[in-house]
Amino acid sequence: MQHVSAVREPLVTGGKTLHDVTQDICYQVEAKPNIRWMAALSVALFFLGVFFYSVYRTVWFGIGEWGLNKTVNWAWDITNFVWWVGIGHAGTLISAVLLLFRQKWRSSINRAAEAMTIFAVICAAMFPVLHMGRPWLAFWVFPLQNTYGSLWANFNSPLLWDVFAISTYFTVSLVFWYIGLIPDFATIRDRAKGTIAKFSYSMLSFGWKGSAKAWSRYETVSLILAGVSTPLVLSVHTIVSMDFATSIVPGWHTTIFPPYFVAGAIFSGFAMVLTLMLITRVVFRLEDYITLEHIALMNKIMMVTGSIVGVAYITEFFIAWYSQVEFEQYAFINRATGPYWWAYAAMMTCNVITPQLVWIRRVRYSIPLTFVLSIIVNIGMWFERFVIIVTSLHRDYLPSSWAMFSPSIIDIGLYVGTLGLFFTLFLLFAKFFPVINMAEVKTILKYTVDNGPTYNPKRAAHATPAPQPAIHGAPASAPVNYNKHD
Amino acid sequence: MTKRYALGIFEDEDVLLHAVENVRAAGVKIHDVFSPYPVHGIDDALGIERSRLPIAAFFFGMTGLAFALWMQIYMLGFDWPMNIGGKPHIALPAFIPVAFELTVFFTCHGMAITFFTITGLYPRFKVPVMDVRATDDKFVMAIELDESSSQLPQLTQLLRDNGASEVNQKEMTTK
Numbered sequence: 290m291q292h293v294s295a296v297r298e299p300l301v302t303g304g305k306t307l308h309d310v311t312q313d314i315c316y317q318v319e320a321k322p323n324i325r326w327m328a329a330l331s332v333a334l335f336f337l338g339v340f341f342y343s344v345y346r347t348v349w350f351g352i353g354e355w356g357l358n359k360t361v362n363w364a365w366d367i368t369n370f371v372w373w374v375g376i377g378h379a380g381t382l383i384s385a386v387l388l389l390f391r392q393k394w395r396s397s398i399n400r401a402a403e404a405m406t407i408f409a410v411i412c413a414a415m416f417p418v419l420h421m422g423r424p425w426l427a428f429w430v431f432p433l434q435n436t437y438g439s440l441w442a443n444f445n446s447p448l449l450w451d452v453f454a455i456s457t458y459f460t461v462s463l464v465f466w467y468i469g470l471i472p473d474f475a476t477i478r479d480r481a482k483g484t485i486a487k488f489s490y491s492m493l494s495f496g497w498k499g500s501a502k503a504w505s506r507y508e509t510v511s512l513i514l515a516g517v518s519t520p521l522v523l524s525v526h527t528i529v530s531m532d533f534a535t536s537i538v539p540g541w542h543t544t545i546f547p548p549y550f551v552a553g554a555i556f557s558g559f560a561m562v563l564t565l566m567l568i569t570r571v572v573f574r575l576e577d578y579i580t581l582e583h584i585a586l587m588n589k590i591m592m593v594t595g596s597i598v599g600v601a602y603i604t605e606f607f608i609a610w611y612s613q614v615e616f617e618q619y620a621f622i623n624r625a626t627g628p629y630w631w632a633y634a635a636m637m638t639c640n641v642i643t644p645q646l647v648w649i650r651r652v653r654y655s656i657p658l659t660f661v662l663s664i665i666v667n668i669g670m671w672f673e674r675f676v677i678i679v680t681s682l683h684r685d686y687l688p689s690s691w692a693m694f695s696p697s698i699i700d701i702g703l704y705v706g707t708l709g710l711f712f713t714l715f716l717l718f719a720k721f722f723p724v725i726n727m728a729e730v731k732t733i734l735k736y737t738v739d740n741g742p743t744y745n746p747k748r749a750a751h752a753t754p755a756p757q758p759a760i761h762g763a764p765a766s767a768p769v770n771y772n773k774h775d
Numbered sequence: 776m777t778k779r780y781a782l783g784i785f786e787d788e789d790v791l792l793h794a795v796e797n798v799r800a801a802g803v804k805i806h807d808v809f810s811p812y813p814v815h816g817i818d819d820a821l822g823i824e825r826s827r828l829p830i831a832a833f834f835f836g837m838t839g840l841a842f843a844l845w846m847q848i849y850m851l852g853f854d855w856p857m858n859i860g861g862k863p864h865i866a867l868p869a870f871i872p873v874a875f876e877l878t879v880f881f882t883c884h885g886m887a888i889t890f891f892t893i894t895g896l897y898p899r900f901k902v903p904v905m906d907v908r909a910t911d912d913k914f915v916m917a918i919e920l921d922e923s924s925s926q927l928p929q930l931t932q933l934l935r936d937n938g939a940s941e942v943n944q945k946e947m948t949t950k
Contacts (some may be wrong), residue, residue, distance in 0.1 A: 307912035308809060419949040432850060441850035445859055457876040461883040465907075468887065471896065472910070476811070479907040488900065495896035499909050501821055503894045504813040509826045510890045514883055517836075528872055709870045729911075731812040 300394050300733055303577035307731050311476055314723045314730075317573050318477055319486075322720055325572060330716045335711020343702035344419065352422050354699040360692035361682045365700045366416045367532075368674040369707065372557065373413035374455070374529055375550075375670065378522055379408025379558025381462060381589075383520035384469075388511070394586055396729040397578040400473075401569060402562050403466040404722070408714040410459045412707040417451070447531040454528040461521060465514045468507070471497045472728040496633070526554040533677065540620035540681030543608065549601035556594035556640070557670035563587050563663040565715065567656060569724060578725050585653045591666065595644025598673075602641065616686065624680045628693060632676050639669020651692070777948050779924055780806060783934035784941040785914040791946045794916065794937035797818040801933055806917040809909035829905055832886050839881025843874040905945055920944070 305313070322330075346354045357364055380402040387395040418424045430452045432442045442449050475497035478490035497503065530550035533541035563584065570579040609621040624633050643665050646652050653661070684691045718724075783798075785791040798805060799822070804850065808817060818825075851857060852865040891897060909915040916939070918930060924944070931942040 311811075311911045432846065440855055440857075443857065443859065443872055444847045444851055445862070445866055445869040447872075450876070453876040453880075457880045457883075461879060464883055464887045468890070469878050472812075475902075476910040478902060479904060479910045491900060491902050494897040494902065495891065496899050496902045497896060497910075498904055499809045499811060500807040501810070501817050502823055503896075504810065505818050505823055506826055506890055506894055509828045510886055513829060513832045513886055517832075517879045517882050520875075524872070524875055524879075528876075531872075540945045622933060728812045758905070771927070 297715075298580070298582040300580070300582070301397070301578055301730060302580055305577060305734060307518035307734065310730050310734070311480070313575070313577070314473075314725050314727050315477055315480055317719070318721060318723060319480070326716065326720060330713065333709050333712035333716055336705055337713050338709070339702050340706025340710050343699050343706050344415075346699050347419050347703070348424060352420060354697060356695050356697040358692050358694070360685060360690050361679055361694040363682060363695050364679050364694045365675075365704060366420045367672065367678055369704050370413050370416040371529055371550075371674045371678075371710075372587045372671050372706065373409045373416075375526065375554035375557045376561045376667075377406040377409035377413070377462070378460075378526060378551070378554035379562045380404070380409075380457075381518055381522040382555055382558065383562070384465060385515040385522065388515040389519060393733045394583055396565060397575075397725050398562065398583060398587075399725050399729070400466075400469065400722075400726045401565060401719075401773055403462060403469070403560075404715065404718045405562060405565060406462050407459070407466060408711050408718075410455065411464065411714065412711050414455060414459070415707060415710075416703075437774060447535050450528045451532060454525045454542055458525045459516060461514070462735065465511075465518060468510060468514070469726060469729075470722065471495050472499065473723040473726060475499065476727055477723065497587070523551055526551045533681075537686075538681050539614070539616040540624065540677065542617075543605060545608070547602055549598065549605075552594045552597035552601065553640075553670060553673060556591060556598050556644070557667060559587050559591040559594065560663040560670070563591070563659055564667065567660050567663070569719065573719070573724060575725065578730065579655075581654050583657065584659055588653045588659060588662075591663075592644045592647040595666070597638060597648075599641040599644075603635065619684075620681055623684055624676060627680065627684070629676065629680045629683070632672050632719055633680070636669055636672040636676050639665050640673060641671065647752065651652050777946055779920040779922075780905065780917045780947060781920055781927055781930045781934070782941075782943045782945050783916040783918070783937075783939035784906065785916065785938060785944065786940050787938075788914060790938035791916065792816055792820055792915040793936065794939065797937050798918070798933060801935065802935070803918055803930065807921045809905055809917070811910055811912060811914075811916040817891040828886065828889065831889050833839045834884050835885030835889075836878045836882040838885070840874055842881070843877035844870060847873060890911075903947060905947070906943070907937070911928070917945075 301310075303309075305423060355364075355366065357366075380399075383395050383402040384399045384406075387399075418427050421427060421655065430442065430449065432444075434441065444450075471494055472496035474490050478487065478494045481487040481490055527547040527550065530546035534546035536542060566579050566587075567584070570576055606621055606625075609617045612618075623629075643662055646658075652658050679694050683693060784793065785794060788810070791808070791810070794815065795805065795808065799820070805821060808814075808821060810817075817823075847870040848865050856864040904910075905917050906913065906915045917932070920926060920930075927944065932944050
C-alpha cells in the first residue's frame, strides 16, 4: 500500500484479492481438460509421433538419412540445436536476471517462461545426441575412462565445453524451476479434493507448509540460484558460439560471436515467450495477470536485443572487409549474394527490420501484431543459424568440393518433431502445473494499482491509496510501520 | 505425541507483523507463522537469525571450481597427456569454461540439497497442516498450548486485540 505508484501501470488488473489469485490459477489445474486443450494436445502428439519416427530412422539407418554431404556436414541438426538453446535463454533471463534487477512484472510470466526453457533445452539436446549416430554411446562425452585404458575426454574441445554447459544449464534450470513450484504445489495440495490429486500434489509439494523460516530460506536460495544462473545463461550461449568461433572456418572465426549469440538467443527467446504467452493468456483466461503492459515490456526487450543483433550483422560484414582476408571477405559476400541469398535476405528482413517496428507504440500494444512479429522473429532467428552454418561450409577453400545442402524428409521430420515434443511437454505442464507463480503474484498485489487499491475490496471505494486501510479485525489505532518492508 | 496449538488467523501481512511484535512483547512464545507468500520483515519480528546459506553457497562454488580444475589438470596433464597440435598439456585458458560450469553446477545443486535438508522438504504421502488456508490467502500464527490449554482465553483475547480475524485450536500429532 505504501509503495503504490500513481504513475506506473498496474501489474495485475481486475482488482484481485489473494483468494482470487489462487482461484484463477488453480482453476485450470482442477477443472476437466477443455476441448481446445485436447485438440491442441492431439496435434502436438501427432508431431511427437513424427519425431519418434524420424528418430527411429536416424538411429536404425544412421545419419545418412539426413541431407548432409561431405562439404556441408553440419546443417539442420546444429541449426535446430542452436535455435532451441537460444529460445531457452529468455526463460532464464526472466527468472534470474529480472529477479536480480527487481523487475516485479516478471512474476506472472516467469513460471511459464522457465518451463519453456527446460522444454527447449530438452529439444535442443536431441540434435547433438542423434548426430552422434550411436546415441547409446552418448555417455562417452563424460570424462570416463574408456575401456582400453586411461584416455580421457578432451577438455580443449569446445564441443566438450558444450556438454558441460548444456547439462549444467538444464539441471540448474530444472532445480530453480522446481524450487519455485513447491509453494504453489502446496496450495494445490491444500485445495485438492480427489485422492489421487491429494497424493500427487503432496508428493510434489515436498511437505511445504509456508512457515516463516522456510520462506526466509526459500528467498535466500532463490537469490543465490538467480545469482549463479545469470552468468550461467550468458556462458551457455557463449560456449555454443565457441563451437563455431574457435574454428578457423571463414565466417565462423570471429570474436564477436559470443555477445552476438547471447543477444540473438534472448531475442529469439523473447519472441517464443511472446508467442506462448499470447496463446496461454487467452486459452486460460489470464488477461488480468499477463496484461498488455507485460506484452509491451517484452516487446521492448525484443527490440533492444534485436537491435544488438542487427548491429552485430553489420559489424561482422565490416570486419570481414576490414580484415583484408580474402576468404573471410568471400564468405560474407557469398552469404549475401551467393546461392543462399534468399536465406540471408530472410534473416536480415526478419531480424533487423521487424524489431524496429516495435518503436511504434501501437504495434507494441497490439496483440495480433505482436503475435505476427514474434512468429516472424522465430523464423528469422532460425534462418540466422542456417545462414551462419550452411553458407560458411558450403563453399570452402577447394572449389571442386563446393556443394549445396538440401534437407531430407527426415531432417524436416526431426525439426517439426521437436516442435511436437516441445508443445506436448508445454501443454501437459499448462494443464497439471500452475502456469503462473501464485506465491509471487500474491506478494505484488498490495503494491499495484488498478483504478484504486486492488488488494482489499473494502478499499475500492477510496480513490487514492489510504495509508492505513480498513482491514477486517484490525484495531483502528494499530500503528503502521512504513520502513519495515519493501 | 499430540501437541495443541492456538491459531490466530490474520487477513493482512501488515496486521500480522504488528501482531507478531506485540505477541512477542507480551512474553508469548510463537511456535511458527505460516503465510501464502514471504512476508518481508517477519524474520526480524520473529527473531529469526540471518541465514548462513550464502556462506554455504560460496564453499559449494569453491569445491566445484577446485574439483573441475583438479580433474582437468590431472586427466590431461598427468594421467594421460595428449599431444594436441603441440599445445601445452595443461592449457589453463581452455579449462576455464568447464571450471566455470562446474562451479555453477556444484553451487546450485549443493544449495538445493542443503535447502531441502535443513528445511525438512522431501516427498511425502501426507502433509499435516495447521490450516489449509495458509497456502491460499490467510496468515496463520501458531502458539503452542500446554496440556490443559489454560492460556487459551487470554491468548484469544491477545490475538483478537492484535487484529486476528479468528482464533482456533488445533491438535497436531508429531512423531
